[in-house]
Amino acid sequence: MTAVSCVFCNIVRGEAPASVVYADDRVLAFMDIQPVNPGHLLVIPRAHAAYLADLEAETGGHLFQVGMNLAAAVRRSGVRCEGVDLFLADGEAAGQEVFHVHLHVIPRYTGDGFGFRFGPDYHRRPERAALDALAEAIRTEILKV
Numbered sequence: 001m002t003a004v005s006c007v008f009c010n011i012v013r014g015e016a017p018a019s020v021v022y023a024d025d026r027v028l029a030f031m032d033i034q035p036v037n038p039g040h041l042l043v044i045p046r047a048h049a050a051y052l053a054d055l056e057a058e059t060g061g062h063l064f065q066v067g068m069n070l071a072a073a074v075r076r077s078g079v080r081c082e083g084v085d086l087f088l089a090d091g092e093a094a095g096q097e098v099f100h101v102h103l104h105v106i107p108r109y110t111g112d113g114f115g116f117r118f119g120p121d122y123h124r125r126p127e128r129a130a131l132d133a134l135a136e137a138i139r140t141e142i143l144k145v
Contacts (some may be wrong), residue, residue: 008044008100011041026062029070032104036114039079041105043067050099054088060101067103074107081107085114 010016011030018030021041032040043066049096051054064086087104089096108114111143 002048006048006098006100007100008042008102009048011044012044012046021073022066024066026059027066029066029105036104036106037080037108037112039077039081040106041070041074043070043103043105045101051103052088052101055101063101063103067105070105074105079107082110083108086090 007016010030011018018028020028022043023030023040025046027043027045029041029043034043043063045055045059045063047056047059049059052060067086071086073086075081085104085106085108087106090100092103106114
């Protein structure tokens with residue numbers, strides 16, 4: 001997907017409709033047209049970035065800061081909201097469907113029917129040695145960033 005064919009880029013350019021909640025020079029937030037619950041928002045960077053790795057770190061931090069502010073606003077807005085999920089899928093295997101980074105701000109309430117499904121091994125805790133080995137592998141990659 002390119003910025004020309006990206007639905008979110010079309011929204012940023014004003015070529016597609018959106019119910020905008022927040023806008024600044026780096027991000028845009030608008031109502032999701034397929035909401036999990038009423039009040040479901042999307043926060044996107046104005047600049048096209050398909051994956052988190054394509055996003056400038058400062059913009060990513062700002063995106064989450066705006067998401068946090070919007071979560072608080074949703075709670076105060078009168079929308080049914082007992083909790084909030086902030087969700088960002090990075091890649092197809094993670095559930096990303098539109099390949100332009102987007103943070104979901106989802107109002108939640110008991111019994112809303114939305115949730116995560118866990119695999120069959122979820123309740124089996126890994127050995128500490130396995131966790132330590134993974135931590136070391138990740139720490140090694142942090143130094144390369």
